[in-house]
Amino acid sequence: MSTLPSLTDLPLDAFEPLAEELGEKRFAGKNLARWVFERRARDFLAMSDLSKRFRAALAERHVVRRTAIAADRSDPGGTRAFVLRLADGKTIETVLIPEEARRTVCVSTQVGCPVACVFCASGLDGLIRNLTAGEIIEQVMIVQDALPEGERVSNVVVMGIGEPTMNLTALTQALATWNDPRGLGIGARRITISTVGWPARIDRLTALHKEFGLAISLHAPRQELRERLIPNGGQVPLADLLAAAKRWFAQTGRRVTFEYVLIDGQNASLREAAELAALLAGFPCHVNLIPVNPVEGLPYRRPAPDVIEQFKLTLLRAGIDATVRHPRGDGIAAACGQLRLRVEAEQGAGELAPPAPLAPPASRPTTRPA
Numbered sequence: 495m496s497t498l499p500s501l502t503d504l505p506l507d508a509f510e511p512l513a514e515e516l517g518e519k520r521f522a523g524k525n526l527a528r529w530v531f532e533r534r535a536r537d538f539l540a541m542s543d544l545s546k547r548f549r550a551a552l553a554e555r556h557v558v559r560r561t562a563i564a565a566d567r568s569d570p571g572g573t574r575a576f577v578l579r580l581a582d583g584k585t586i587e588t589v590l591i592p593e594e595a596r597r598t599v600c601v602s603t604q605v606g607c608p609v610a611c612v613f614c615a616s617g618l619d620g621l622i623r624n625l626t627a628g629e630i631i632e633q634v635m636i637v638q639d640a641l642p643e644g645e646r647v648s649n650v651v652v653m654g655i656g657e658p659t660m661n662l663t664a665l666t667q668a669l670a671t672w673n674d675p676r677g678l679g680i681g682a683r684r685i686t687i688s689t690v691g692w693p694a695r696i697d698r699l700t701a702l703h704k705e706f707g708l709a710i711s712l713h714a715p716r717q718e719l720r721e722r723l724i725p726n727g728g729q730v731p732l733a734d735l736l737a738a739a740k741r742w743f744a745q746t747g748r749r750v751t752f753e754y755v756l757i758d759g760q761n762a763s764l765r766e767a768a769e770l771a772a773l774l775a776g777f778p779c780h781v782n783l784i785p786v787n788p789v790e791g792l793p794y795r796r797p798a799p800d801v802i803e804q805f806k807l808t809l810l811r812a813g814i815d816a817t818v819r820h821p822r823g824d825g826i827a828a829a830c831g832q833l834r835l836r837v838e839a840e841q842g843a844g845e846l847a848p849p850a851p852l853a854p855p856a857s858r859p860t861t862r863p864a
């Protein structure tokens with residue numbers, strides 16, 4: 495396997511200087527970025543409008559990497575989970591969620607996760623490493639390649655394995671490449687970042703001055719309960735977290751979503767519902783209630799349907815917008831990190847599976863709006 499750096503890891507602003515450095519006009523760099531991100535070419539041969547000399551010089555210094563698909567499973571509802579095997583043999587998960595006309599990709603930002611939420615399969619082994627910017631960006635391109643002709647990735651949610659704001663430099667580059675018309679051209683309002691929430695890191699995202707969506711994983715309305723459910727992140731004072739969320743709203747004008755995983759006997763009683771309503775009173779936000787996905791070996795279970803309903807009604811009666819997100823992909827273990835663990839058990843970690851066959855670039859749809 496080549497050890498040359500991949501062009502997918504390059505920031506968009508680096509393509510034109512690269513062309514100049516290799517003796518080409520700047521526009522050749524612009525064309526190169528188009529081939530890499532918009533047209534998703536896999537090798538330099540396919541880049542037919544670049545000079546042979548430029549392509550030969552590029553091939554000496556770079557590759558166009560595409561992370562391999564180790565497993566690809568679908569459930570009857572259309573949710574499709576991909577286990578991707580990185581160049582060093584580590585695995586991550588990427589999930590396609592089709593919903594009406596939307597094609598949403600849920601991407602990972604780390605191998606493993608340092609936050610260790612007690613109910614999550616991905617936190618079981620802690621953090622193994624950060625993904626590079628290219629490894630994050632490519633997940634959207636891989637899903638786009640796997641879609642039928644005429645369908646395109648419309649939304650991206652950074653909610654897969656890992657805590658995105660703990661890999662902020664790579665995340666910021668990925669957001670720019672997905673959003674920029676020179677990259678994948680996906681609108682900022684169609685990209686959502688989910689974080690457990692550290693005020694300084696939320697402020698860094700606020701400072702991007704982009705209308706991305708922000709989702710904060712709250713999971714508890716009181717400090718001690720949140721610290722218990724989120725061992726490596728729940729310590730941030732709730733008042734500071736909410737203050738950062740309000741700064742985000744003031745800058746972007748976008749409502750913050752609070753994610754709240756409902757766990758039977760832990761955080762799903764009417765007491766917690768009333769406390770959550772009091773905590774969020776007056777703040778324009780949305781609460782996404784997510785019945786926990788059971789994980790093999792962990793004792794956490796979903797509350798009964800009427801308990802979930804009462805929790806939601808308590809919030810609605812207090813004037814807080816709340817919905818229940820019904821779990822998808824149970825049959826393929828699409829909940830954060832579970833399919834990856836299953837595939838590692840079946841295939842072993844570290845063996846490289848061959849990539850799935852793909853259509854030639856010309857017949858593949860781009861990610862751009864029609």
Ligand code: SF4
Nearest residue numbers: 607610611614617656
């Ligand atoms: S739920 Fe998210 S933040 Fe928590 S351990 Fe799992 S991947 Fe990490």
